[in-house]
Amino acid sequence: MxxxxxxxxxxxxxxIVVMSLLSLIWVPYNYxxxxxxxxxxxxxxxxxxxTDNFGRDIxxxxxxxxxxxxxxxLCTVTGAAAFGSLLxxxxxxxxxxxxxxxxxxxxTLNSFPGIVLALLLVAVMDNSxxxxxxxxxxxFTPSYTRVMRTxxxxxxxxxxxxxxxILGAGFFRITFIHILPNLAPSLLSASVLGLSNAILAEAAxxxxxxxxxxxxxxxxxxxxxxxxxxxxAPWCAIAxxxxxMLTVIAFHLLGEGLRKRFGG
Numbered sequence: 001m002x003x004x005x006x007x008x009x010x011x012x013x014x015x016i017v018v019m020s021l022l023s024l025i026w027v028p029y030n031y032x033x034x035x036x037x038x039x040x041x042x043x044x045x046x047x048x049x050x051t052d053n054f055g056r057d058i059x060x061x062x063x064x065x066x067x068x069x070x071x072x073x074l075c076t077v078t079g080a081a082a083f084g085s086l087l088x089x090x091x092x093x094x095x096x097x098x099x100x101x102x103x104x105x106x107x108t109l110n111s112f113p114g115i116v117l118a119l120l121l122v123a124v125m126d127n128s129x130x131x132x133x134x135x136x137x138x139x140f141t142p143s144y145t146r147v148m149r150t151x152x153x154x155x156x157x158x159x160x161x162x163x164x165x166i167l168g169a170g171f172f173r174i175t176f177i178h179i180l181p182n183l184a185p186s187l188l189s190a191s192v193l194g195l196s197n198a199i200l201a202e203a204a205x206x207x208x209x210x211x212x213x214x215x216x217x218x219x220x221x222x223x224x225x226x227x228x229x230x231x232x233a234p235w236c237a238i239a240x241x242x243x244x245m246l247t248v249i250a251f252h253l254l255g256e257g258l259r260k261r262f263g264g
Contacts, residue, residue, distance in 0.1 A: 006257025011122045012250035013251050020066035031064045040233040050235040065217035073198035074173035080140035081191050088148025089175045106142045122210045151183040185262035193255030196248040
């Protein structure tokens with residue numbers, strides 16, 4: 001069952017990632033090209049997922065939207081994992097007043113509802129992709145800090161760490177050469193799971209108008225634009241909704257499969 005979940009998640013994830021990356025060099029139609037004579041056409045051989053209220057090809061927009069959503073999610077998780085790992089290792093290995101300050105800061109961030117905090121940060125800054133990235137980075141950093149702090153605490157008094165201390169190894173050598181590699185499997189599975197959460201967060205922000213801005217497509221924005229036409233042209237909402245669901249399921253299965261395989 002563990003391997004099955006891992007394989008299913010990997011297969012679905014690879015298909016979606018390849019489709020999204022393909023949009024960098026090819027899409028069936030220009031995803032911003034409006035053709036009013038083709039408004040709200042149902043799925044067909046010409047337009048696989050139909051067209052929206054502006055006559056734009058939905059499949060092309062789903063491909064490009066996946067590229068934008070996945071890129072933002074990947075940047076967010078990478079940044080949050082790196083920053084959270086540093087904070088977690090500091091809090092876990094050094095401890096003391098340094099660890100208390102770091103964890104109280106993390107607790108403060110966690111005390112705010114995640115989506116509300118992200119919306120507030122984007123509103124305070126400016127409505128751009130960089131602001132969205134910073135907001136999601138702050139939102140996701142606490143989870144990685146806790147994972148790495150727990151791991152650092154578990155290895156802090158291990159015999160091989162004590163041996164390194166006797167040999168005169170410093171903080172950076174002990175944490176980044178000896179502790180971090182042992183925590184890499186946990187960090188990897190947490191990061192893959194984080195991708196699914198980041199996709200959902202970006203879709204929610206874009207749906208609320210605070211995420212990726214037009215003319216660039218986004219799955220969340222496509223859902224927002226399609227809600228007025230749901231009963232007349234349900235394919236406009238179903239297509240991005242299904243891809244959000246499949247992507248979240250894929251990364252969740254992949255992350256859980258990695259966690260169970262590595263015994264996390």
